[in-house]
Amino acid sequence: MPENTLRAHDESFWETFVGRYDVDPHAPLNLENGYFGRMSRTVVEEYQRNIEFVNRGNSVYVRQHFDRDHGEAIRQQVAQLIHASPAGVALANSAVDALQTLIRNYNGLKPGDQVLICDLEYASVKSAMRWLARQRGVQVIELVHPYPASFESLVGTYRQAFIRYPRLKLMALTYVNHLTGLVMPVQAIAETAREFGVDIILDGAHALGQIDFDLKKLGIEFAGFNLQKWIGGPLALGFLYIAPQRLADIDPDMDEDHCPATDVRSRTPHSTPNIPALLTLPLVLEEHRALGGASAKGARLSYLRDLWVNAVRDVPGIEIMTPDDPRLYCGITSMRFTAHPDQQAMADRLLNDYGIFTVVRNTSVGPCIRITPGLITLASDIERLIQALLELNRT
Missing domain, CATH: 3.40.640.10 (Type I PLP-dependent aspartate aminotransferase-like (Major domain))
Structure with a gap:
């Protein structure tokens, strides 16, 4: 297995990596990391x-x-x-x-x-x-x-x-x-x-x-x-x-x-x-270079994406909007609840009921919920997301 793939799966490494960042402990779980990235503590201090x-x-x-x-x-x-x-x-x-x-x-x-x-x-x-x-x-x-x-x-x-x-x-x-x-x-x-x-x-x-x-x-x-x-x-x-x-x-x-x-x-x-x-x-x-550059970051983000997508893709009522062809996806993927016409309402429930922040985007085939893990997202965070998606889908 390539080194970047091995590191992408190494949860103990990423649990330690999170310690390089300051995070508001009272803030929702941020799965909208596509807006802008978080600076490390050392970068903030240098800035x-x-x-x-x-x-x-x-x-x-x-x-x-x-x-x-x-x-x-x-x-x-x-x-x-x-x-x-x-x-x-x-x-x-x-x-x-x-x-x-x-x-x-x-x-x-x-x-x-x-x-x-x-x-x-x-x-x-x-x-x-x-x-x-x-x-x-x-x-x-x-x-x-x-x-x-x-x-x-x-x-x-x-x-x-x-x-x-x-x-x-x-x-x-x-x-x-x-x-x-x-x-x-x-x-x-x-x-x-x-x-x-x-x-x-x-x-x-x-x-x-x-x-x-x-x-x-x-x-x-x-x-x-x-x-x-x-x-x-x-x-x-x-x-x-x-x-x-x-x-x-x-x-x-x-x-x-x-x-x-x-x-x-x-x-x-x-x-x-x-x-x-x-x-x-x-x-x-x-x-960026010390971590392994885009190859290492991309491998980790795609791994986190795969964790939640593989868990819900075949669940009736959940539609994944991004193909599984590895040439066509990275860490960002969108989904929608097919039984609920208002995806914003479902994103609001993700935030209000489960403390998970996402964003709704409008595509040519309708609105969807964009889910974007970040480099300080852990596999345990993705498990929390999976549980929330499955529970919301049943309501």
């Missing part, structure tokens, strides 16, 4: 030290030292997360900021062209693509993927769209869907898109830290990520990626000139970033 450090030095440190002494090193470490050159990475405030920047500055469209989104994209990405279409005089094509999904159906739906809409030039693609946790077969879709000359802007918000990937191998040249979900950084940290050979296809952001047009950093707005948070990133990334 506080950096707030105090920057506050003491103020603009003298920021203007004279940050970029020269720390900023570039941080950018290099971030690039290592996606096995990419730092020349393609620019820091941003979030994945949404990064993706909106890529979308609004993509310059490869002319009136009459088409852009593609689907029902699984994040709302901000869909709205940005619709805005782009209005600004450039192009048409938005919107797909709804078949449910339940399969590897073949996902790739096939895109191939059919590329054939049906020959004027397609750009598409959004979400690596890990925020609604149900469905993992898109990105490499296969990218290969198909390349056949038809369609560029992809990848939303990697939920993938980074859960899935170990190489953007070049995936065939992705434009992408946006955050560092606050599965990496464990402070809030308001993200970055974009533009393959260096494609830099000219994304304009400088609103003619931004704080860096030369040959520098990827000109593709982001120039503003004062959260420098204490950025200074905390080296420790965050050190802890």
